[in-house]
Amino acid sequence: xxxxxxxxxxxxxxxxxxxxxxxxxxxxxxxxxxxxxxxxxxxxxxxxxxxxxxxxxxxxxxxxxxxxxxxxxxxxxxxxxxxxxxxxxxxxxxxxxxxxxxxxxxxxxxxxxxxxxxxxxxxxxxxxxx
Amino acid sequence: xxxxxxxxxxxxxxxxxxxxxxxxxxxxxxxxxxxxxxxxxxxxxxxxxxxxxxxxxxxxxxxxxxxxxxxxxxxxxxxxx
Numbered sequence: 001x002x003x004x005x006x007x008x009x010x011x012x013x014x015x016x017x018x019x020x021x022x023x024x025x026x027x028x029x030x031x032x033x034x035x036x037x038x039x040x041x042x043x044x045x046x047x048x049x050x051x052x053x054x055x056x057x058x059x060x061x062x063x064x065x066x067x068x069x070x071x072x073x074x075x076x077x078x079x080x081x082x083x084x085x086x087x088x089x090x091x092x093x094x095x096x097x098x099x100x101x102x103x104x105x106x107x108x109x110x111x112x113x114x115x116x117x118x119x120x121x122x123x124x125x126x127x128x129x130x
Numbered sequence: 131x132x133x134x135x136x137x138x139x140x141x142x143x144x145x146x147x148x149x150x151x152x153x154x155x156x157x158x159x160x161x162x163x164x165x166x167x168x169x170x171x172x173x174x175x176x177x178x179x180x181x182x183x184x185x186x187x188x189x190x191x192x193x194x195x196x197x198x199x200x201x202x203x204x205x206x207x208x209x210x211x
Contacts, residue, residue, distance in 0.1 A: 035211045057188075
């Protein structure tokens with residue numbers, strides 16, 4: 001399974017990521033997920049979220065998740081971008097692409113990856129209030 | 131042995147620092163290290179139940195036996211995405 005992980009403080013360039021897509025002839029499903037900063041934290045308006053990461057452990061934990069994905073589903077590739085630093089409301093903080101032969105495994109693997117990320121990958125949020 | 135301890139997220143506010151070190155005897159567990167840290171940082175003790183603990187870049191349980199050269203990180207539940 002090909003895997004590409006990017007942790008960056010730069011805005012996510014979705015167009016560039018799409019241009020770089022590479023899938024083989026046997027693949028029939030490409031799933032994308034975009035995590036976007038919401039404008040509220042509870043009932044309070046915010047202007048942005050500041051993401052903090054324990055970078056070395058983030059990379060290690062993501063690669064453990066990719067290994068587990070590869071064992072569980074026939075995924076051809078996964079690409080993931082997570083921002084760190086300040087991300088404004090309505091901007092994406094997370095971009096995920098999963099390529100697989102069929103939609104069943106692509107959807108399942110993508111959901112699992114995001115659910116597990118939220119459980120084990122050491123990234124934290126701090127809301128910035130208006 | 132001296133064990134470096136790193137704090138992340140609001141644990142830095144609770145302790146007033148990003149990192150510290152703690153002296154423990156050979157064969158000490160993470161639980162024993164934490165007990166000493168909680169004496170120094172009582173506000174951190176209140177987070178014990180939800181606290182996540184890593185040695186290096188891997189999560190470890192409280193009964194992990196520390197070795198010279200280990201680096202410990204303490205942080206609250208993660209919030210990626």
